[in-house]
Amino acid sequence: MGELNRATRGGVGAAIIGLALVVLALSAGWASGAVYDGRLAPDSCDGCSSSVSPAHASGAPLLAGEPTPEPTPPPGFPYVSARSFAIIESACGAQIYGRDEHLRLPPASLTKLMTAAVATDQADTDKMITSNVDGPKLYDETGSTIMGLQPGMELSLLDLLYGLLLPSGNDAAIAIAEGISGSQEQFVELMNEKAKSLALEDTHFTNPHGLYDKNLYSSAYDMAMLARYVMQNETLRQIVSAVSWQPRWDGPPVWNGNRLIGKYPGADGIKIGYTEESQQTIVASATEGGRRIIVSLMRSQDRYTDAERLLDWAFAQDSPCP
Numbered sequence: 001m002g003e004l005n006r007a008t009r010g011g012v013g014a015a016i017i018g019l020a021l022v023v024l025a026l027s028a029g030w031a032s033g034a035v036y037d038g039r040l041a042p043d044s045c046d047g048c049s050s051s052v053s054p055a056h057a058s059g060a061p062l063l064a065g066e067p068t069p070e071p072t073p074p075p076g077f078p079y080v081s082a083r084s085f086a087i088i089e090s091a092c093g094a095q096i097y098g099r100d101e102h103l104r105l106p107p108a109s110l111t112k113l114m115t116a117a118v119a120t121d122q123a124d125t126d127k128m129i130t131s132n133v134d135g136p137k138l139y140d141e142t143g144s145t146i147m148g149l150q151p152g153m154e155l156s157l158l159d160l161l162y163g164l165l166l167p168s169g170n171d172a173a174i175a176i177a178e179g180i181s182g183s184q185e186q187f188v189e190l191m192n193e194k195a196k197s198l199a200l201e202d203t204h205f206t207n208p209h210g211l212y213d214k215n216l217y218s219s220a221y222d223m224a225m226l227a228r229y230v231m232q233n234e235t236l237r238q239i240v241s242a243v244s245w246q247p248r249w250d251g252p253p254v255w256n257g258n259r260l261i262g263k264y265p266g267a268d269g270i271k272i273g274y275t276e277e278s279q280q281t282i283v284a285s286a287t288e289g290g291r292r293i294i295v296s297l298m299r300s301q302d303r304y305t306d307a308e309r310l311l312d313w314a315f316a317q318d319s320p321c322p
Helices: 002-032 108-122 135-142 157-165 170-181 184-197 220-231 234-241 303-315
Strands: 084-089 094-099 128-130 154-156 267-275 279-288 291-300
Touching: 084 220, 084 303, 094 220, 108 157, 108 170, 108 184, 108 220, 108 234, 108 267, 108 279, 128 157, 128 170, 135 170, 154 157, 157 170, 157 234, 170 184, 220 234, 220 267, 220 279, 220 291, 234 267, 279 303, 291 303
Parallel strands: none
Antiparallel strands: 084 094, 084 291, 128 154, 267 279, 279 291
Protein backbone atom coordinates (compact mmCIF):
# COMPACT_ATOMS: atom_id res chain seq x y z
CA MET A 1 0.00 0.00 0.00
CA GLY A 2 2.85 2.33 0.84
CA GLU A 3 4.56 1.50 -2.45
CA LEU A 4 1.32 2.20 -4.29
CA ASN A 5 0.95 5.54 -2.49
CA ARG A 6 4.51 6.47 -3.31
CA ALA A 7 3.97 5.54 -6.98
CA THR A 8 0.74 7.48 -7.09
CA ARG A 9 2.35 10.46 -5.41
CA GLY A 10 5.29 10.23 -7.84
CA GLY A 11 2.96 10.16 -10.84
CA VAL A 12 1.00 13.15 -9.58
CA GLY A 13 4.21 15.01 -8.83
CA ALA A 14 5.54 14.33 -12.32
CA ALA A 15 2.27 15.51 -13.82
CA ILE A 16 2.40 18.71 -11.77
CA ILE A 17 6.01 19.33 -12.80
CA GLY A 18 5.11 18.67 -16.44
CA LEU A 19 2.17 21.04 -16.24
CA ALA A 20 4.34 23.69 -14.64
CA LEU A 21 6.89 23.36 -17.45
CA VAL A 22 4.12 23.77 -20.04
CA VAL A 23 2.83 26.87 -18.25
CA LEU A 24 6.35 28.29 -18.08
CA ALA A 25 6.88 27.62 -21.80
CA LEU A 26 3.59 29.22 -22.72
CA SER A 27 4.36 32.19 -20.48
CA ALA A 28 7.70 32.62 -22.19
CA GLY A 29 5.99 32.44 -25.56
CA TRP A 30 3.44 35.04 -24.51
CA ALA A 31 6.12 37.29 -23.05
CA SER A 32 8.42 37.19 -26.06
CA GLY A 33 5.84 36.67 -28.79
CA ALA A 34 5.44 33.39 -30.65
CA VAL A 35 7.30 33.27 -33.94
CA TYR A 36 5.22 33.39 -37.12
CA ASP A 37 7.06 33.54 -40.44
CA GLY A 38 9.99 35.15 -38.64
CA ARG A 39 7.85 37.72 -36.81
CA LEU A 40 5.45 37.89 -33.90
CA ALA A 41 2.36 35.74 -34.29
CA PRO A 42 -0.96 37.49 -34.90
CA ASP A 43 -2.82 38.62 -31.83
CA SER A 44 -6.16 36.93 -31.24
CA CYS A 45 -7.85 40.05 -29.92
CA ASP A 46 -9.82 42.34 -32.18
CA GLY A 47 -8.93 46.02 -32.06
CA CYS A 48 -6.39 45.75 -29.24
CA SER A 49 -2.98 47.41 -29.35
CA SER A 50 -0.41 44.95 -30.63
CA SER A 51 2.99 44.85 -32.23
CA VAL A 52 1.39 42.99 -35.12
CA SER A 53 -0.45 45.01 -37.72
CA PRO A 54 -4.17 44.33 -38.24
CA ALA A 55 -3.35 43.34 -41.83
CA HIS A 56 -1.14 40.56 -40.48
CA ALA A 57 -3.82 39.48 -38.04
CA SER A 58 -6.20 39.02 -40.98
CA GLY A 59 -3.75 36.70 -42.75
CA ALA A 60 -1.59 39.13 -44.72
CA PRO A 61 2.16 39.00 -44.02
CA LEU A 62 3.55 41.56 -41.62
CA LEU A 63 5.68 43.75 -43.81
CA ALA A 64 8.14 45.21 -41.30
CA GLY A 65 8.61 47.93 -38.75
CA GLU A 66 7.78 46.99 -35.19
CA PRO A 67 5.94 49.73 -33.29
CA THR A 68 7.89 51.66 -30.75
CA PRO A 69 6.60 52.08 -27.19
CA GLU A 70 4.03 54.85 -27.29
CA PRO A 71 5.15 57.91 -25.36
CA THR A 72 2.84 59.51 -22.86
CA PRO A 73 0.63 61.85 -24.89
CA PRO A 74 1.04 65.56 -24.19
CA PRO A 75 -1.55 67.17 -21.93
CA GLY A 76 -4.80 67.77 -23.76
CA PHE A 77 -3.90 65.52 -26.69
CA PRO A 78 -7.09 64.30 -28.41
CA TYR A 79 -8.27 60.75 -28.98
CA VAL A 80 -7.34 59.51 -32.45
CA SER A 81 -8.61 56.22 -33.89
CA ALA A 82 -5.75 55.76 -36.38
CA ARG A 83 -3.30 52.92 -35.88
CA SER A 84 -0.41 55.28 -36.60
CA PHE A 85 0.03 58.95 -37.41
CA ALA A 86 2.60 61.68 -37.92
CA ILE A 87 2.26 65.46 -37.56
CA ILE A 88 4.78 67.48 -39.56
CA GLU A 89 5.63 71.18 -39.60
CA SER A 90 5.90 71.77 -43.33
CA ALA A 91 8.28 74.73 -43.16
CA CYS A 92 11.24 72.67 -41.95
CA GLY A 93 9.95 69.10 -41.99
CA ALA A 94 10.21 68.69 -38.21
CA GLN A 95 7.86 66.21 -36.60
CA ILE A 96 5.63 67.75 -33.97
CA TYR A 97 4.27 64.45 -32.68
CA GLY A 98 3.63 60.90 -33.84
CA ARG A 99 2.46 57.45 -32.87
CA ASP A 100 4.04 54.38 -34.46
CA GLU A 101 4.87 56.71 -37.32
CA HIS A 102 7.40 54.28 -38.84
CA LEU A 103 5.11 51.24 -38.75
CA ARG A 104 4.85 49.82 -42.27
CA LEU A 105 1.25 49.48 -43.41
CA PRO A 106 -0.59 49.44 -46.77
CA PRO A 107 -1.11 53.09 -47.83
CA ALA A 108 -3.92 52.51 -50.38
CA SER A 109 -4.36 55.48 -52.73
CA LEU A 110 -1.83 57.63 -50.90
CA THR A 111 0.43 55.76 -53.34
CA LYS A 112 -0.80 58.14 -56.02
CA LEU A 113 1.13 60.99 -54.43
CA MET A 114 4.33 59.29 -55.58
CA THR A 115 2.79 58.58 -58.98
CA ALA A 116 2.13 62.30 -59.37
CA ALA A 117 5.59 63.28 -58.11
CA VAL A 118 7.35 60.94 -60.55
CA ALA A 119 5.09 61.96 -63.44
CA THR A 120 5.90 65.65 -63.04
CA ASP A 121 9.60 64.78 -62.75
CA GLN A 122 9.51 62.87 -66.02
CA ALA A 123 7.26 64.92 -68.29
CA ASP A 124 5.68 68.32 -68.87
CA THR A 125 2.04 68.58 -67.92
CA ASP A 126 1.09 69.38 -71.53
CA LYS A 127 2.37 65.97 -72.69
CA MET A 128 -0.45 64.11 -74.47
CA ILE A 129 -1.07 60.52 -73.38
CA THR A 130 -3.27 57.97 -75.12
CA SER A 131 -5.16 55.71 -72.74
CA ASN A 132 -5.09 51.93 -73.13
CA VAL A 133 -7.24 51.56 -70.03
CA ASP A 134 -10.92 50.69 -69.83
CA GLY A 135 -11.97 52.45 -66.63
CA PRO A 136 -15.46 50.95 -66.26
CA LYS A 137 -14.04 47.44 -66.82
CA LEU A 138 -11.37 48.13 -64.18
CA TYR A 139 -14.13 49.19 -61.79
CA ASP A 140 -16.11 46.01 -62.49
CA GLU A 141 -13.09 43.76 -62.01
CA THR A 142 -11.42 45.38 -58.99
CA GLY A 143 -13.87 47.88 -57.49
CA SER A 144 -11.38 50.61 -58.34
CA THR A 145 -12.14 54.28 -58.09
CA ILE A 146 -11.83 55.62 -61.63
CA MET A 147 -11.63 58.79 -63.65
CA GLY A 148 -13.64 57.20 -66.48
CA LEU A 149 -11.04 56.57 -69.18
CA GLN A 150 -11.70 54.52 -72.29
CA PRO A 151 -9.14 52.95 -74.64
CA GLY A 152 -8.04 55.42 -77.31
CA MET A 153 -8.79 58.57 -75.31
CA GLU A 154 -6.03 61.16 -75.58
CA LEU A 155 -5.63 63.53 -72.63
CA SER A 156 -2.90 65.79 -71.35
CA LEU A 157 -0.83 64.72 -68.37
CA LEU A 158 -2.40 67.66 -66.50
CA ASP A 159 -5.92 66.29 -67.04
CA LEU A 160 -4.76 62.83 -66.00
CA LEU A 161 -3.16 64.23 -62.84
CA TYR A 162 -6.47 65.82 -61.88
CA GLY A 163 -8.17 62.50 -62.57
CA LEU A 164 -5.52 60.76 -60.48
CA LEU A 165 -5.61 63.01 -57.43
CA LEU A 166 -9.21 64.26 -57.19
CA PRO A 167 -11.45 61.20 -57.80
CA SER A 168 -8.42 58.94 -57.17
CA GLY A 169 -8.63 57.30 -60.56
CA ASN A 170 -6.79 54.01 -60.78
CA ASP A 171 -7.32 54.18 -64.53
CA ALA A 172 -5.51 57.53 -64.59
CA ALA A 173 -2.62 56.01 -62.59
CA ILE A 174 -2.21 53.20 -65.11
CA ALA A 175 -2.47 55.56 -68.09
CA ILE A 176 0.15 57.87 -66.60
CA ALA A 177 2.54 55.01 -65.81
CA GLU A 178 2.22 53.45 -69.26
CA GLY A 179 2.26 56.80 -71.06
CA ILE A 180 5.48 57.92 -69.39
CA SER A 181 7.48 54.71 -68.97
CA GLY A 182 5.88 52.27 -71.42
CA SER A 183 4.79 49.91 -68.66
CA GLN A 184 3.62 49.99 -65.07
CA GLU A 185 6.62 47.91 -64.01
CA GLN A 186 9.15 50.40 -65.38
CA PHE A 187 7.27 53.30 -63.85
CA VAL A 188 7.21 51.58 -60.44
CA GLU A 189 11.01 51.33 -60.62
CA LEU A 190 11.08 55.12 -60.91
CA MET A 191 8.72 55.39 -57.94
CA ASN A 192 11.02 53.32 -55.75
CA GLU A 193 14.07 55.26 -56.92
CA LYS A 194 12.28 58.47 -55.98
CA ALA A 195 11.40 57.03 -52.57
CA LYS A 196 15.09 56.33 -51.96
CA SER A 197 16.10 59.82 -53.07
CA LEU A 198 13.63 61.29 -50.56
CA ALA A 199 14.91 58.98 -47.80
CA LEU A 200 11.54 57.28 -47.41
CA GLU A 201 13.00 54.27 -45.64
CA ASP A 202 9.73 52.57 -44.74
CA THR A 203 8.25 52.68 -48.25
CA HIS A 204 8.13 50.25 -51.17
CA PHE A 205 5.83 50.42 -54.21
CA THR A 206 4.59 47.63 -56.47
CA ASN A 207 2.00 49.53 -58.51
CA PRO A 208 1.12 53.15 -59.34
CA HIS A 209 -2.40 53.18 -57.84
CA GLY A 210 -2.34 51.57 -54.39
CA LEU A 211 -4.53 48.50 -54.78
CA TYR A 212 -3.47 46.09 -52.05
CA ASP A 213 -0.31 44.07 -52.54
CA LYS A 214 1.55 42.45 -49.65
CA ASN A 215 4.79 44.07 -50.85
CA LEU A 216 3.32 47.57 -51.17
CA TYR A 217 3.78 49.47 -47.94
CA SER A 218 4.65 52.80 -46.40
CA SER A 219 4.41 54.56 -43.04
CA ALA A 220 2.61 57.59 -41.67
CA TYR A 221 5.92 59.44 -41.40
CA ASP A 222 7.01 58.66 -44.95
CA MET A 223 3.65 59.70 -46.38
CA ALA A 224 3.75 62.96 -44.44
CA MET A 225 7.21 63.71 -45.81
CA LEU A 226 6.14 62.74 -49.33
CA ALA A 227 3.14 65.06 -49.00
CA ARG A 228 5.45 67.86 -47.89
CA TYR A 229 7.51 67.30 -51.04
CA VAL A 230 4.41 67.24 -53.26
CA MET A 231 3.10 70.48 -51.73
CA GLN A 232 6.31 72.21 -52.78
CA ASN A 233 5.34 71.60 -56.42
CA GLU A 234 3.10 74.50 -57.47
CA THR A 235 1.17 72.50 -60.06
CA LEU A 236 0.47 69.58 -57.73
CA ARG A 237 -0.38 71.95 -54.89
CA GLN A 238 -3.04 73.59 -57.07
CA ILE A 239 -4.43 70.20 -58.09
CA VAL A 240 -4.85 68.74 -54.59
CA SER A 241 -6.54 71.92 -53.34
CA ALA A 242 -9.11 72.02 -56.16
CA VAL A 243 -12.72 71.08 -55.59
CA SER A 244 -13.28 70.01 -59.20
CA TRP A 245 -11.73 70.08 -62.67
CA GLN A 246 -13.11 69.84 -66.18
CA PRO A 247 -10.79 67.75 -68.37
CA ARG A 248 -10.68 68.43 -72.09
CA TRP A 249 -13.04 65.60 -73.00
CA ASP A 250 -16.74 65.07 -73.56
CA GLY A 251 -17.19 63.66 -70.06
CA PRO A 252 -18.22 65.40 -66.84
CA PRO A 253 -15.92 67.23 -64.39
CA VAL A 254 -13.89 65.24 -61.90
CA TRP A 255 -14.48 66.01 -58.23
CA ASN A 256 -12.20 65.95 -55.20
CA GLY A 257 -13.01 63.11 -52.80
CA ASN A 258 -11.16 64.80 -49.91
CA ARG A 259 -14.00 66.18 -47.80
CA LEU A 260 -11.67 68.37 -45.71
CA ILE A 261 -11.39 70.74 -48.68
CA GLY A 262 -13.98 73.44 -48.12
CA LYS A 263 -14.87 72.09 -44.69
CA TYR A 264 -11.83 72.53 -42.46
CA PRO A 265 -10.55 76.13 -42.29
CA GLY A 266 -7.37 76.48 -44.30
CA ALA A 267 -7.44 72.93 -45.69
CA ASP A 268 -5.52 72.84 -48.97
CA GLY A 269 -4.85 69.14 -49.66
CA ILE A 270 -3.78 66.51 -50.00
CA LYS A 271 -5.06 62.86 -50.54
CA ILE A 272 -7.30 60.15 -49.13
CA GLY A 273 -7.25 56.39 -49.63
CA TYR A 274 -9.05 53.21 -48.71
CA THR A 275 -8.83 49.47 -49.21
CA GLU A 276 -10.21 46.74 -46.99
CA GLU A 277 -6.68 45.90 -45.87
CA SER A 278 -5.51 49.47 -45.26
CA GLN A 279 -8.79 50.84 -43.93
CA GLN A 280 -9.05 54.65 -44.10
CA THR A 281 -5.88 56.60 -44.85
CA ILE A 282 -5.34 60.31 -45.30
CA VAL A 283 -2.63 62.91 -45.62
CA ALA A 284 -4.11 66.31 -44.84
CA SER A 285 -2.61 69.78 -45.17
CA ALA A 286 -3.92 73.02 -43.75
CA THR A 287 -2.54 76.54 -43.48
CA GLU A 288 -3.16 79.08 -40.73
CA GLY A 289 -1.35 82.37 -40.36
CA GLY A 290 1.18 81.36 -42.98
CA ARG A 291 1.97 78.15 -41.13
CA ARG A 292 1.32 74.80 -42.85
CA ILE A 293 0.77 71.61 -40.86
CA ILE A 294 0.66 68.19 -42.51
CA VAL A 295 -0.91 65.20 -40.75
CA SER A 296 -0.75 61.64 -42.01
CA LEU A 297 -2.91 58.82 -40.67
CA MET A 298 -2.86 55.07 -41.38
CA ARG A 299 -5.60 52.55 -40.59
CA SER A 300 -8.01 55.16 -39.31
CA GLN A 301 -11.62 54.38 -38.49
CA ASP A 302 -12.69 58.04 -38.91
CA ARG A 303 -10.03 59.85 -40.92
CA TYR A 304 -11.72 63.25 -41.12
CA THR A 305 -12.39 63.53 -37.39
CA ASP A 306 -8.89 62.24 -36.66
CA ALA A 307 -7.32 64.73 -39.06
CA GLU A 308 -9.31 67.67 -37.74
CA ARG A 309 -8.39 66.85 -34.14
CA LEU A 310 -4.70 66.55 -34.98
CA LEU A 311 -4.68 69.78 -36.98
CA ASP A 312 -6.51 71.66 -34.21
CA TRP A 313 -4.04 70.39 -31.64
CA ALA A 314 -0.96 71.05 -33.79
CA PHE A 315 -1.88 74.65 -34.60
CA ALA A 316 -2.20 75.30 -30.86
CA GLN A 317 1.43 74.23 -30.34
CA ASP A 318 4.56 76.27 -30.88
CA SER A 319 6.35 75.63 -34.14
CA PRO A 320 9.45 73.42 -33.80
CA CYS A 321 11.08 75.21 -36.72
CA PRO A 322 13.74 77.87 -36.04
